Amino acid sequence: MAATQTRPAPHSPAPSGRGGFSVKRVQGIDLSAWGLRASTLIYLGALVVLPLFVIAVEGVRGGLDALWTSVTRPAALEAVWLTLTTSAVMAVVNVIMGTLTAVVLARYRFPGKRLFNSLIDLPFAIPTLVTGVMLVLLYGPQTAVGSFLDRELGLRVVFAPPGIILALTFVGYPFVIRAVQPVLEALDTRPQEAAYTLGASEWLTFRRVVLPAIAPAMLTGGLLSFARALGEFGSIVVVAGNLSKTAAVYIYGQVENGDMAGASGVSLLMLAIALLVTFMVSRLNRGVQHG
Amino acid sequence: MVERRTNGVVGWLLIALVLGYAAILLLAPLVSIILGALKNGVEPLIEDLTTPDALSALGLSFRLALLAALTNGVLGLVSAWVLARHNFPGRRALNALVDMPFVVSPVIVGYVMIVLFGRVGWFADFPIKLAFSVEAMFVVTVFVSLPFVIRELQPVLAALPPEHEEAAYTLGASRWLTFRRVIFPALRHALTVGVMLALARALGEFGAAAIIGGAVEGSTETATVFINRTLLDRNPSAAYAMSLLLGLFAIALLMIMNYIRHIGGKKHVHTH
Numbered sequence: 001m002a003a004t005q006t007r008p009a010p011h012s013p014a015p016s017g018r019g020g021f022s023v024k025r026v027q028g029i030d031l032s033a034w035g036l037r038a039s040t041l042i043y044l045g046a047l048v049v050l051p052l053f054v055i056a057v058e059g060v061r062g063g064l065d066a067l068w069t070s071v072t073r074p075a076a077l078e079a080v081w082l083t084l085t086t087s088a089v090m091a092v093v094n095v096i097m098g099t100l101t102a103v104v105l106a107r108y109r110f111p112g113k114r115l116f117n118s119l120i121d122l123p124f125a126i127p128t129l130v131t132g133v134m135l136v137l138l139y140g141p142q143t144a145v146g147s148f149l150d151r152e153l154g155l156r157v158v159f160a161p162p163g164i165i166l167a168l169t170f171v172g173y174p175f176v177i178r179a180v181q182p183v184l185e186a187l188d189t190r191p192q193e194a195a196y197t198l199g200a201s202e203w204l205t206f207r208r209v210v211l212p213a214i215a216p217a218m219l220t221g222g223l224l225s226f227a228r229a230l231g232e233f234g235s236i237v238v239v240a241g242n243l244s245k246t247a248a249v250y251i252y253g254q255v256e257n258g259d260m261a262g263a264s265g266v267s268l269l270m271l272a273i274a275l276l277v278t279f280m281v282s283r284l285n286r287g288v289q290h291g
Numbered sequence: 292m293v294e295r296r297t298n299g300v301v302g303w304l305l306i307a308l309v310l311g312y313a314a315i316l317l318l319a320p321l322v323s324i325i326l327g328a329l330k331n332g333v334e335p336l337i338e339d340l341t342t343p344d345a346l347s348a349l350g351l352s353f354r355l356a357l358l359a360a361l362t363n364g365v366l367g368l369v370s371a372w373v374l375a376r377h378n379f380p381g382r383r384a385l386n387a388l389v390d391m392p393f394v395v396s397p398v399i400v401g402y403v404m405i406v407l408f409g410r411v412g413w414f415a416d417f418p419i420k421l422a423f424s425v426e427a428m429f430v431v432t433v434f435v436s437l438p439f440v441i442r443e444l445q446p447v448l449a450a451l452p453p454e455h456e457e458a459a460y461t462l463g464a465s466r467w468l469t470f471r472r473v474i475f476p477a478l479r480h481a482l483t484v485g486v487m488l489a490l491a492r493a494l495g496e497f498g499a500a501a502i503i504g505g506a507v508e509g510s511t512e513t514a515t516v517f518i519n520r521t522l523l524d525r526n527p528s529a530a531y532a533m534s535l536l537l538g539l540f541a542i543a544l545l546m547i548m549n550y551i552r553h554i555g556g557k558k559h560v561h562t563h
Contacts, residue, residue, distance in 0.1 A: 032466070033377065040373040041385075043366045047434050048388045051395070051403045054413075058406055097312055104309045106292040108302045116310065118549040122317055124488070125541035125548075127495025129515045133522070133534040134320035137327040170316055184292045192292070202301075210292060224393075231396025233498035234515065238522065248396040248498065255402050255502055264406075267399045274394040282387060 052271070059268030062261060070265030079250035080269060086161060086246070087229035090168040095222040098176025099214070103206075105177075106184040123173045131170050132238025135163065159243050167235035172225030179221030183214050220281055227277040230270060321538065328535035331528070339532040348517035348533075351425070355513065356493035359432040364486040367440025368478070374441070375448040392437045400431050401502030425511060431499035436489035443485030447478055480555030484548050491544045494537065 060067055070076065105117060123131070139146040139157040149155045157163045187210065195205040233248040240246070245253065247270050254263040295302060328336055339345065374386050392400075404427050407413050451474065459469040497515040504511035512520065514533055521529040 036369050036373050037377055037379065039366065040370040043370060044385055044388065047430075047437055048391050051400060051434070052388075052391065054403045054406055055399065097309075100305065101309045101313070103292070104305050107295055108298050108306055109294070110298070110306050110310075116313065118545070119313070119317065121545055121549075122321075122542070125491045125495075125545040127497065127515055127537050127541065129495065129497045129518055130324070130534045130538050130541075131320070133518060133530060134324045134538070137531070138320050138323040143323075170320070173316060187292050189292065227394040231394060231399070233396055233398050234495070237497075237519070248398045251396070251402060252398045252498065252502060255398075255405060260406070263402055267402060271395060271399065274391075278387070278390060278394055 055264070055267050055271050058260075058264040061264070066261060067265050067268070070262050071269050073262070075245070076250060076262065076266050079245045079247045080266065082161065082164070082244060083230055083247040083270075084273075086164045086168060087226050089165050090172055090229055091222045091226040093165075093169055094172050094176045094225050095218050098173070098221060099180055099218050102177045102180035102184055102214075103210075105181060120174050120177055123171050127234065128167075128171055128232060129234035129238060132167060132235035135167055135170070135235070135239050139163065139166070158239055159241050161240075161244055163239040164236055164244060164246065167239045168229040168232060171232055171235060172229055175225035175228065176218060176221030179217045179224065180214050183217040184210075187213055216284055220284055223277050223281050223284070227274050227281075230274055230277075324531065324535055324538060328528075328531040335528060336532045336535070339529040340536060342529070344512070345517060345529065345533060348512045348514045349536075351512065352494055352514035355425070355429055355432050356436075356490050356496075358429060359436055359493045360486050360490040362433050363436055363440050363489045364482060367437070367485065367489075368444065368482060371441045371444035371448060375445060389438050389441050392435050397431065397435050397496060397498035397500075398502055400434050401499035404431060404499075404503045425504075427503045428500050428511065428513070431503060432493045432496050435496050435499060436493040439488035439492065440482065440485035443481045443488065444478055447481045451477055480551055484551055484555075487544055487548050487551075491541055494540065 071080075101120075105113065136158050137143065139149070141147060141150065141156075141158065146158060149157060155162065157166060191209050192205055195209050196202075200208070231248055232246070233252065236246050237249055237252075240249070242249070242253075247266055251263045251266055251270075254260070254266070298306065340349075370389075374382060374389075405412060408427065409415065455473050456469055459473045460466075464472070495515065496513070497519070500513050501516050501519065504513065504516060514537055518530045518533045518537075521527070521533070
């Protein structure tokens with residue numbers, strides 16, 4: 001193996017500036033390093049960069065006019081609008097309930113806390129299609145809960161937008177909690193104690209001391225769950241069927257019907273929105289690290 | 292945040308609110324699938340899961356998911372290492388792009404495969420028939436589960452004290468030996484958790500597999516596609532049985548992951 005011959009000089013200089021990165025310096029041509037780098041570039045290039053490139057090219061291949069027509073069809077606009085609104089409602093619900101959950105986990109002791117903490121990641125592990133099946137079993141028109149809600153409150157959950165929001169809320173449940181939790185745990189407790197000493201109430205202390213510190217993490221978690229929800233398919237296809245189409249369901253339908261032009265425009269639009277949100281998240285986090 | 296010694300009335304109310312919310316959102320659906328699948332007892336459940344269609348769907352799903360998770364384990368380890376320790380133009384952009392599979396809809400990925408390898412695709416003349424094949428499903432499964440290993444390894448790699456590696460080099464160890472004896476043991480737990488997260492995600496894949504697999508019963512039908520088809524065929528008991536099985540498997544994976552994190556001294560998932 002090439003690596004065995006190219007060992008670095010035994011007395012390489014002490015780590016400088018960026019901790020630990022001095023080890024990587026290698027003299028001369030290093031075949032194994034190039035091999036590793038090449039496999040990384042091929043792996044990420046073929047799997048991540050190529051699809052993005054394909055969507056971009058397919059989206060504008062028929063010209064900008066064709067792109068505009070395919071995106072502004074009433075069915076396409078409706079699907080994109082439904083996706084954006086249900087995802088936004090879900091993100092707001094998750095920011096509020098997720099922050100509350102993270103605060104309760106950080107602040108209070110109660111029996112079963114560790115079990116509860118480990119169950120929070122459940123939506124990451126359960127297939128989203130199964131999530132959809134579970135929700136239909138619970139809230140479907142033939143079930144006890146579903147018919148009760150329909151009869152007493154006039155609320156149809158399954159095969160309607162509330163079902164989409166419910167499914168997305170399930171899928172996005174961990175994002176805000178897992179973004180806020182580490183920040184709360186690492187929070188300097190002295191400013192809070194100072195606030196108490198100066199006579200501030202718990203609520204005032206939370207609002208003025210804790211909330212500003214966790215706000216960027218709340219926003220990060222909310223944006224991540226929003227971006228994740230934009231592409232959700234498995235749970236929605238079961239919960240909403242073909243009645244309320246989100247963008248992903250719309251794209252699926254267009255591909256199945258062989259309407260590639262219709263699929264390409266909405267794909268490009270959704271990709272652009274997802275990229276924008278991820279860009280905002282990374283800017284937000286860079287700001288936090290530097291500030 | 293300051294942990295309270297006593298919870299007080301407000302505290303207990305907040306705890307009840309948070310737990311009640313989680314019970315309605317997470318536990319109630321879980322209970323409903325258990326009750327729904329076991330409505331007629333255990334025997335019909337086992338019958339539903341041992342039909343040739345169900346067995347072949349399960350077999351395909353597990354083969355694809357295991358292979359994809361292992362592929363991501365090996366290449367993710369290499370990539371995390373290169374992204375952390377090598378310096379080359381475009382490294383930061385590449386690192387940012389690793390998260391794309393989290394936000395790009397699997398349906399769009401399946402669509403890309405058809406654009407590339409479909410009947411009138413860019414590479415329609417490609418010698419291997421990729422679209423509507425198990426090979427194509429493998430590629431998209433690797434895609435959707437790609438970020439997990441890299442994102443689990445990166446914080447551990449960044450926190451690794453350089454002194455250990457330098458001591459190994461100073462003592463004359465080769466880079467491969469240093470990696471094997473010094474670096475790899477430190478990454479072991481995170482790598483296992485990353486591969487398991489990838490496995491869970493790969494097993495649950497539906498959108499991309501449905502669009503490119505063509506969902507031919509018994510040949511390119513995965514467990515999730517099986518659930519969707521049996522639901523549409525008005526054979527809900529088979530769909531519920533398979534859903535319960537996949538759900539229970541996911542919970543088992545989650546419990547093992549939490550245990551590994553616990554012994555590895557890390558508490559929870561990094562979502563990005």
